[in-house]
Amino acid sequence: MRLPIFLLSLTLSLSANGLDDLRAVLAKLRAPEPVKVSLEHSFWKQIIDNKKPVISQGRVAAQVEENSLGLRISWSRPTLQQAARELDLQELEPDRATPTRTALKNVDALEVGESLNHVEALLRDLTQAQVQEEKVETWQGRPVKVLVLKLLPKIPDAQRKYMKEVKVEGKVWIGADGFPLAYSSLVAYTGSRLLISFEGGNAQDLQFAKVGNRLLVTHATSEEHNAGFGASTQTKKTMTLTLR
Numbered sequence: 001m002r003l004p005i006f007l008l009s010l011t012l013s014l015s016a017n018g019l020d021d022l023r024a025v026l027a028k029l030r031a032p033e034p035v036k037v038s039l040e041h042s043f044w045k046q047i048i049d050n051k052k053p054v055i056s057q058g059r060v061a062a063q064v065e066e067n068s069l070g071l072r073i074s075w076s077r078p079t080l081q082q083a084a085r086e087l088d089l090q091e092l093e094p095d096r097a098t099p100t101r102t103a104l105k106n107v108d109a110l111e112v113g114e115s116l117n118h119v120e121a122l123l124r125d126l127t128q129a130q131v132q133e134e135k136v137e138t139w140q141g142r143p144v145k146v147l148v149l150k151l152l153p154k155i156p157d158a159q160r161k162y163m164k165e166v167k168v169e170g171k172v173w174i175g176a177d178g179f180p181l182a183y184s185s186l187v188a189y190t191g192s193r194l195l196i197s198f199e200g201g202n203a204q205d206l207q208f209a210k211v212g213n214r215l216l217v218t219h220a221t222s223e224e225h226n227a228g229f230g231a232s233t234q235t236k237k238t239m240t241l242t243l244r
Contacts, residue, residue: 139173148170198227
């Protein structure tokens with residue numbers, strides 16, 4: 001039974017700290033069982049450096065399995081054959097696009113493994129987070145708790161001295177069982193080096209499903225951009241994981 005929003009709001013007000021509650025719930029997800037998923041990944045990148053924009057993009061699918069032996073990402077024979085054909089054609093036409101090879105190169109095994117159980121990654125983001133607001137919103141037709149967060153910028157000391165302004169925000173949607181349904185983060189920065197200004201940032205949106213003791217990322221999108229020194233780059237990635 002779904003609680004009316006005003007009743008859910010009352011329930012939320014009785015919780016001392018929504019962030020502490022979330023951390024405690026995530027800490028319960030230990031010793032995840034084996035999992036098998038189908039993966040779909042797409043990638044798009046544009047580079048502009050005072051010339052015609054150069055765009056690379058591609059889409060690829062794979063089968064993924066994680067168990068006590070480790071992580072396995074399996075590419076189909078047709079996918080590998082297509083990647084080989086693209087390379088052969090590029091040898092004849094150097095400017096020819098290689099979408100399958102591009103997508104294959106941009107599938108990060110560490111990122112895939114992290115997406116199979118996002119608990120540790122999310123806890124790292126929440127380690128020094130500060131709650132700016134707790135509220136109730138409607139998510140996919142149902143009322144949920146939302147934490148609006150200020151996150152800690154993760155900038156190496158060697159780069160920090162060039163930064164003028166850095167803004168890092170996060171937002172977590174939490175279901176009635178206390179487990180996160182979705183998470184978004186936004187980073188924006190400006191700075192200067194050698195009297196040349198630069199700016200950039202990235203945005204990430206994740207959706208989760210609790211699968212046994214796993215917090216599975218079912219869909220992820222990310223966008224990154226930066227501009228300065230006469231050039232700009234924009235990147236977009238999506239990943240969907242489906243249980244099989």
